[in-house]
């Protein structure tokens with residue numbers, strides 16, 4: 706006779722200034738959303754067709770937690786990104802309607818097994834094994850949008866062992882947040898609890914065991930952790 710499994714714990718993130726937590730439903734990510742990063746990867750930006758992929762909700766790692774160096778890679782890369790958290794549902798939205806879904810903001814790392822991604826690209830395979838592995842999505846505590854909203858001059862940056870690795874202003878994004886949400890909503894019915902990684906600027910590079918990372922979305926959220 707089979708035993709029923711106990712329900713899994715719902716992944717969640719802390720909320721800045723609150724004892725409550727934000728329940729994570731899904732994690733969407735956009736690729737190639739900063740032109741300089743697309744160039745460093747040998748790719749080009751397609752302004753008409755944003756490119757999306759997903760990570761499982763339980764890949765999210767909270768601020769301050771150790772991140773185990775993943776199996777099956779020798780080239781783990783950091784990608785610092787603004788993370789948008791959704792607080793309501795919508796589908797087939799226009800960009801003008803999209804901002805109403807935003808619950809808050811954070812900063813995260815879209816950790817990538819770059820060697821597996823290169824193999825996937827070469828074989829026209831999907832990116833899941835490169836992007837959607839365990840512990841692949843460290844994310845800060847979330848800042849409610851009614852407290853602070855990032856703008857085009859907001860700085861997004863990452864330091865590793867104190868050294869600046871990636872830095873941009875959000876105005877460098879190819880697809881802005883309303884455009885990203887609107888485009889995703891043409892493909893999925895978006896729901897409260899969904900997180901969206903909004904793309905990384907240039908400067909992606911390898912992380913090693915023992916590295917300490919500090920990501921910042923200026924004035925909004927901070928994320929720290931260690932690769933172990």
Ligand code: MN
Nearest residue numbers: 784815904905
């Ligand atoms: Mn990314």
